[in-house]
Every structure is written in C-alpha cells, then in structure tokens.
Amino acid sequence: MSSSSSSVGARMRRSVGRLRRRTTSKETWWLVFLVAVTVFFFVLVTTWPRFWPLTLLVLPMVAAHLVLGPRVLPWFVVFNLAALTALSVVVTTRLGEVTAGRVIAVAVIFAVGFIVLLTSFRRSRLGVAGTIGESMLVDLRDRIMSQGMLPALPPGWYAESALRSAGGTPFAGDFVVAARPGWGRRLELCVCDVSGKGEEAGTRALLLTGAFGGLITSLPPGEFLPAANEYLLRQHWIEGFATAIHISVDLESGDFELRSAGHPPALQLNAGSGRWTVHESEGPALGLIEEADYAPVRGRLNHGDAILLYTDGMVEVRGRDIQLGIDKMLGQADRLLQQGFENGARRLIDTVGTRNDDRALLLVHRR
Structure with missing residues (x-):
C-alpha cells in the first residue's frame, strides 16, 4: 500500500511539475485566482444551496477561456466540471430532492465546458490564450x-x-x-x-x-x-x-x-x-x-x-x-x-x- 501510494504521489508531482513548466508566471497567477474563485463558489453554493445557483461555476470557465492558454485550460475545465459533479451531489443530498431546473443547469454547464474544451483544442496549434492570440x-x-x-x-x-x-x-x-x-x-x-x-x-x-x-x-x-x-x-x-x-x-x-x-x-x-x-x-x-x-x-x-x-x-x-x-x-x-x-x-x-x-x-x- 505504501509503495503504491508513493508511486501515485510521485506521478502527481511530476504532472504538476510539467504543468508548472508549461505555464507563464502571469498565467499561473490567473490559474490560482480562478481556482480560488471556483472553490469560493463551491463553498457558497454548498452553504446556501437555495439562494445560489449551480450556474455560478460557468463564470470561472468563461474567464479561463479568455486568459488561460490551451495547455492549461483543459485541466482547469476538467477541475471545474469535477467540482460541479461533487457540488450537485452535495446540494441534492442537503435539499433531499432533484429538480428539473437543477438537472438542466448541470447539463448547460457541462455543455459550456465541452465547448470551451473544443475551442482550446483548436487553439493548441497557436499555443496562446484567446485574448493574446487576437492581439498578436x-x-x-x-x-x-x-x-x-x-x-x-x-x-x-x-x-x-x-x-x-x-x-x-x-x-x-x-x-x-x-x-x-x-x-x-x-x-x-x-x-x-x-x-x-x-x-x-x-x-x-x-x-x-x-x-x-x-x-x-x-x-x-x-x-x-x-x-x-x-x-x-x-x-x-x-x-x-x-x-x-x-x-x-x-x-x-x-x-x-x-x-x-x-x-x-x-x-x-x-x-x-x-x-x-x-x-x-x-x-x-x-x-x-x-x-x-x-x-x-x-x-x-x-x-x-x-x-x-x-x-x-x-x-x-x-x-x-x-x-x-x-x-x-x-x-x-x-x-x-x-x-x-x-x-x-x-x-x-x-x-x-x-x-x-x-x-x-x-x-x-x-x-
């Protein structure tokens, strides 16, 4: 068990190291900020599920689409969708019901995530974020x-x-x-x-x-x-x-x-x-x-x-x-x-x- 967990930890550290090398300092700060925003929205919706909608998680994805490069953007979208999946389970458990509106909201967020991923794959040939590519x-x-x-x-x-x-x-x-x-x-x-x-x-x-x-x-x-x-x-x-x-x-x-x-x-x-x-x-x-x-x-x-x-x-x-x-x-x-x-x-x-x-x-x- 210990050798297995250590090998998994080593692979994760290597993945994080490769991701860090691929990002610029400015992009790293954007990534940290957007992850923090996602976590903040996660806590907000978890604490007050009746007042804050799940669609809040769309905002960091759209912002990431503008400022993150195609190498980092897919990882952030996957993280965001994973947070959405966990959030939908927590909210359903706390409220004790599944509504059609919540299901539609989750489907819409996943659709936006897939669109952002497709755009990121198309931009991978250029290798820069959306606004940077346009300015270039x-x-x-x-x-x-x-x-x-x-x-x-x-x-x-x-x-x-x-x-x-x-x-x-x-x-x-x-x-x-x-x-x-x-x-x-x-x-x-x-x-x-x-x-x-x-x-x-x-x-x-x-x-x-x-x-x-x-x-x-x-x-x-x-x-x-x-x-x-x-x-x-x-x-x-x-x-x-x-x-x-x-x-x-x-x-x-x-x-x-x-x-x-x-x-x-x-x-x-x-x-x-x-x-x-x-x-x-x-x-x-x-x-x-x-x-x-x-x-x-x-x-x-x-x-x-x-x-x-x-x-x-x-x-x-x-x-x-x-x-x-x-x-x-x-x-x-x-x-x-x-x-x-x-x-x-x-x-x-x-x-x-x-x-x-x-x-x-x-x-x-x-x-």
Whole structure:
C-alpha cells in the first residue's frame, strides 16, 4: 500500500511539475485566482444551496477561456466540471430532492465546458490564450498593413488609397503596397487583388503584403511583377493566384510605367481635355504561368492630371459587362472629383462598386 501510494504521489508531482513548466508566471497567477474563485463558489453554493445557483461555476470557465492558454485550460475545465459533479451531489443530498431546473443547469454547464474544451483544442496549434492570440493577430495585421501606407510626397503631388472589405472587417483580399525607392525620386505603387474575398483571402493578403513590400523596394520596376509571380508559384496554393497593377512614377518629370497582371485597366484624367484615358496593359495573373512577361505602358502625368488604380470590386457586378462598370465609375469620378481631389478616393469608393466584394482604390494626382 505504501509503495503504491508513493508511486501515485510521485506521478502527481511530476504532472504538476510539467504543468508548472508549461505555464507563464502571469498565467499561473490567473490559474490560482480562478481556482480560488471556483472553490469560493463551491463553498457558497454548498452553504446556501437555495439562494445560489449551480450556474455560478460557468463564470470561472468563461474567464479561463479568455486568459488561460490551451495547455492549461483543459485541466482547469476538467477541475471545474469535477467540482460541479461533487457540488450537485452535495446540494441534492442537503435539499433531499432533484429538480428539473437543477438537472438542466448541470447539463448547460457541462455543455459550456465541452465547448470551451473544443475551442482550446483548436487553439493548441497557436499555443496562446484567446485574448493574446487576437492581439498578436491584430499587431501582425497592423505591422504588415503599414507597408501599404502611402509615403510622404513632395509638393505638387497628392496620393490617397481607400479599402473596403466585403465583410466589413479590416481583413480583405485587396491591398495596396507603396514605397519611394531611388532616393525618393520614384513612387512605386501596387494594387493587388487576391483570389477570394473578406476573411477567406485576408490571411493570404497579409502574407503577400509583406512579401510585395520587400520586393517593390528592392527591385527595378520591370522586375517587380515577374518576381511577385515567382513568389506566388512557390507557395503552391490551391487558389494561389492574384491580380495586380503596378505603377512607377518619376516624381520629377511625371513620367510613369504601368504594368498589369490580369487586372482591370488604369484610368488617367487628362486635365487639359477633361477626358479619361484607359491604359490597357496585358499580362497573366500572378501565380499561374512561369516566366510570365508583363509589357509596360508608358505615359506622363502633367500638372492637373490624375490616375486611378482599382480592383474589380469597383467595376464588376455579376451579369454586367465590366466596361459598363468602368463607364459608371468614370461618370461618378467626373462628378465627385470636381469638388477637388482631397479625399476623392474615399468619396469614390463609398459611391461605386458592389458591397459583396472587396474594393480597393488608389488615386494619384499631380497638382
């Protein structure tokens, strides 16, 4: 008996030691606090069973779901459910009756416990608690999306980007990458549309934003889209294609080079005539064909001119030709940009396009 009990005690000490090593100091304090709360509720319900319901034990489980990691959370849920089982036996014995409400309460608590356990098993791949994982994801999104922030431009230039997600969340399959390499003389801009929409394409868009941000600053304009194409091919995604349009603008002369990868054409407003020019640039979508070639379209932004780069969510609607969508956007652009180019991209994206698809719009204006 003594050898048996000592071996059981040794195994328990080893289990506690492993659990202690797996937890951080902050998580340990949370665990101690929640265990104390559970014990307090246990005593409270045991002492006054007619006044305090069994469902009090749901509260520490829900709190643990927010602050405990996936390695510790299952142990706490098991402890909590074991305490509930013991508590229900004690309360039934003291009151001398079994009511339907108490049985339902126990069933509900067990259901919540199983839901928390399932969520914990799904989070085990990430290895952090719920709120920490969410903050990590938000921080990652903010850091990567900062590469799409437009750089400061010299006097005489104005640029603005606007993005809207199909789901109304900050995660979307459309994104913008911007940089000013070449000692600040050139402005490099890329508008990209990853296959899918909303949260479905959001993770791939985050990855591509970081990769494209590095490529656009380190490569000459003519090599950016071929390098981006090779990068997508190496990912071996099932739905691994994306469309993109890239423009490189000389901020001193206004000359630009435009290349497209399966993307809707760029639109240039000629200030002298007041007319719009459609810049068609042919090239396959990224991630489909090896060693694809992207022919440039060259032009110049004179004083007063503007150019629009956008994704298909701005002009494409099911059952309608894309050219009609472009004509509609040009009509709205003529009306809205007469009020000035400041905040023109935001005003235009809120007016044009379908709410069922991600939308991105980039406006560049030479004053």
